Amino acid sequence: MQQRQRLVLLIFSLFLVFQTSNGHNITRLLAKHPSLSTFNHYLTLTHLAPEINSRTTITVLAVDNAAMSSLLSKNPSIFTMKNILSLHVLLDYFGAKKLHQITNGTALAATMFQATGVAPGSSGFVNITDLKGGKVGFGADDNGGSLDSLFVKSVEELPYNISVIQISKALPSAVAEAPTPGPSEMNITGIMSAHGCKVFADTLLASPEAMGTYEDNVNGGLTVFCPLDDAFKAFLPKFKNLTASGKESFLEFFGVPVYQSLSMLKSNNGLMNTLATDGASKFDFTVQNDGEDVTLKTKINTVKITGTLIDEQPVAIYTIDKVLMPRELFKAAPTPAPAPAPVEAADAPKASKSKSKSKSAPEPASDSPADSPDPADQVADDNAGVSFKGGRFVAVGLSFLLLFLLL
């Protein structure tokens, strides 16, 4: 029975993965307005569009093609462009009506730029002020009080999910416009070392193969989940016990070959491949929201994202509170009543491409999930005991599958 429920839950969570739409699609909303097409194009190029789609209660300050041209004439890199445009996404809902009726006539709004952690001090905030004659002025808060971007018109309003407003010109901000280093100039181990993941970074630097895999992926998109020092230090004896290829796969397991912002992680729950994924060696984990937290989970253990070290497309580095253990290399502490493992979600959406680099895959310690008892299941799926009404018919179909597996 428990087995059946677990399978039902597995299938159910796959349904959830496919149904992540939040109702609005900024690309589609802006497509109706040709004068905003350059702005729209850059929301896509900078990967801000999915972040905007994953949020509600936001306001997008769009500028027309002429204003975009003058911004682009300064030749900002795509990474700088992302900072500039993320300053134009306010984390609050301002319809045209609310804009003209701001309490006390002025307000500061946090932006997506502020939320990335890249913006120091108040530079990620936008000042909105009702001016004389019914005008509304906007200015980056680090801009010396100048409010010379003016409200033009309301473009789209889906209360209270998303409001798109046109303003007369891009918000000038020295901080957002500052050149950002290209990803290949980024010293990812340096960033990790400086922010609580020194042991992991040093271990990575000591493995040229794993380090090379990380470097190969920096330009195309890379997300790293680095275990904090205390956790990784305590784990070192287990790490040293691994074979050479086990060590390499283990280190690569903490990198994902696509860029994932925190909001993308929050809205794209499901299986995620890693830099260690190579054909039959899955080395994947499940991303799952737990309230405001984002957890990463294997059959062995679950860890939590505790911080963002950097989030500058195409690279994001997060800290995790514990060392996530791939089931390909570790066995869970045995618990009573081993049961056959459920079918692995073989056709679950793949969050990332497998790395093309081919290397000899380490032999998994023992468990091919389809045909051997896997006590780890029992540990990992504690919460599967919830009853699930209406899942019966699925369960009936699945019990055939189970029967088949048991044979």
Ligand SMILES: *[C@@H]1O[C@H](CO)[C@@H](O)[C@H](O)[C@H]1NC(C)=O
């Ligand atoms: C949003 O709309 C664009 C253009 O219609 C489409 O290409 C894109 O797939 C849509 N995104 C989502 C998440 O539906």
Ligand SMILES: *[C@@H]1O[C@H](CO)[C@@H](O)[C@H](O)[C@H]1NC(C)=O
């Ligand atoms: C408006 O101004 C009053 C008086 O200065 C102040 O007490 C109040 O907190 C302000 N409200 C907002 C929303 O800023």
Ligand SMILES: *[C@@H]1O[C@H](CO)[C@@H](O)[C@H](O)[C@H]1NC(C)=O
């Ligand atoms: C916004 O800027 C104006 C002009 O510099 C200033 O008077 C006002 O206090 C600012 N508003 C807030 C909420 O900081």
Ligand SMILES: *[C@@H]1O[C@H](CO)[C@@H](O)[C@H](O)[C@H]1NC(C)=O
């Ligand atoms: C706002 O988003 C929710 C889903 O998050 C959706 O059900 C609702 O219809 C949306 N409202 C509008 C006005 O689009």
Ligand SMILES: *[C@@H]1O[C@H](CO)[C@@H](O)[C@H](O)[C@H]1NC(C)=O
């Ligand atoms: C990256 O940072 C580390 C630690 O700060 C340093 O030892 C290393 O030399 C740096 N690498 C490059 C290429 O700058």
Ligand SMILES: *[C@@H]1O[C@H](CO)[C@@H](O)[C@H](O)[C@H]1NC(C)=O
């Ligand atoms: C290392 O491996 C040996 C032999 O398999 C085992 O007895 C020992 O407990 C392992 N040490 C750790 C820290 O896992």
